[in-house]
Amino acid sequence: MSPRTCAALGAAALTVLTLTGCAQVLEQADRFLLETGGPIFGAVDFDEVDRDDPFAGSPAADYGVEFETPEPAAQGDFTTEQVEWAQDRARLLLETVYLDTDAVFHEDNSEFTGLLTGQSREWYMDNLGHEDPALDSRNLPFNLTPGTAELIGDEIRVDGRMWAEAARDDYDQDYLAVHTEYVVVYPVARPGDPVSTRLVVTHLGEVSFYDLGDGTLEAWPNWYRGVAPAHCLEDEFMFTPAYADERPEGEQPRGRQQDAYDLEDTREQDGCGSVGYT
DSSP states (O other): OOHHHHHHHHHHHHHTOOEEEOEEOOOHHHHHHHHHOGGGGGGOOOBOSOTTSTTTTSGGGGOBSSOOOOOOOOBTTBOHHHHHHHHHHHHHHHIIIIIOHHHHHHOOOHHHHHHOOHHHHHHHHHTTTOSSGGGOGGGSSOEEOTTSOEESSSOOEEEEEEEEEEEEOTTSOEEEEEEEEEEEEEEEEOTTSSOEEEEEEEEEEEEEEEEOSSSOEEEEEEEEEEEESBOBOTTOSEEOBOOTTSOOOBBOOEEEEEOTTOHHHHHHOOSOEEEOOO
16 A cells, blocks of 8 residues: 555545534523522532443443454455454454543543554654644544543443445555444543533444555554534544533534434534433
8 A cells, every 4th residue: 555545545534533522402491590590500410420320221221341343254355364353453443442541531542553553653643733623633532621521430331333344445445444333431420520421422434454465454543423412612632521510612502402322313413413411
């Protein structure tokens, strides 16, 4: 794979990696209580998560705790062994992005970076902090704004699937696409306050694997995500949870109220949307 093609692939990938945050819309009664303030404000309970059973009452109650890989099978010119390796590498990439709490809560993306190799790693490092936000490789990891959230309990829930297929890119190069579609759920609290929510991440995209000519595969992550409830802050590469006692900051949510757990809603969303309680 030529350096020119790699660079073009990287640019195409980051073009669609728009940070899509969904700010939670308060119900009318809650808005009234927030606006009136005074003694009645204290009657409102913004601690939405049961600290003893953080996923109770949500779809995540039935989710698992890991990214599972399917049974590998040969795809096109890619052998079963290559597909198995690619699916395992895709799983590791997802784990370092979404299940590594040092990465999510403390912006330590070293485990993710360590899984990139060759020109993929070079492209990632060269584009950290790119002046064009759409081309900034910081879109790939998932980081929360430091100090805005702490995990409740010790579990992060995951639901979804991955599958592999032979594909061809816009430059007529064959590659192995490992598609990844997942919902990842974090029960979080604002540090020091009795305020909590379930932060829902909907992940869509693929990891593109190119054969370097000797059977070795090089991974190029190419994905995007929706996050809710989160403030829709322009050109931010970290997400800031929007708790129920806060008003939306940045771009205001618009359109019909969406289901934060619905991958199809994320697929169709363009910009900042509104969601119900998570």
